[in-house]
Amino acid sequence: MTVYNNVIKYKSNRYSLPLGTYRPRGENTVYIEIQEQELVIRRETQGEVLARHPLCHGKGELIKNRQHTRDRSKGIQAYKETLIRQFKDQEKAERFIYEIGSRYQRYIRDQLQVIQSTINHYRIVVDESLAVCIKDQLWSANDLRDVAQHLTRLKEAKAPNPSSIQGTKNSHINTALKATAATREMDDYIKILGGVLQ
Structure with missing residues (x-):
């Protein structure tokens, strides 16, 4: 299916696409899929969904999404800037x-959404994860997330478990008490009391 001026034609109707989908000098093929009563439009067969529209059964209709007239590139740039500000080393984040x-x-x-999710879930290690990604030239949001998950698991493995520490302390105390009680004989207590019970 070919894109003309951010619109495709399907069965005598026209369906809108986001501003910037049509490229004057680029590839303008999209793929459509019918899911029940919905027309789904993608740039690639299994790629990102560009648009979803209710399927129109009339003729000569323009089915339009108001969001498609907005310049998405401006929104993307603002999104990038918002993400960059959330890192301590903003120069690395920008790169x-x-x-x-x-x-x-x-x-x-999609990539920016994964970065935001990583920041939200792994805030403690996200700056360290960013440094690892840049050092090892791992240039994807999934890499950042995977490194953050790995670093979190390492930190959790090193951190002592408070309940196990408490259990260990109690076991030492109990052992000491048992040992003390076992070593004292009745005669020792009589001697300490100065022979009161004699």
């Missing part, structure tokens, strides 16, 4: 997000 943007242009929004 990382730039590299991701150049590698995953079509899926940049």
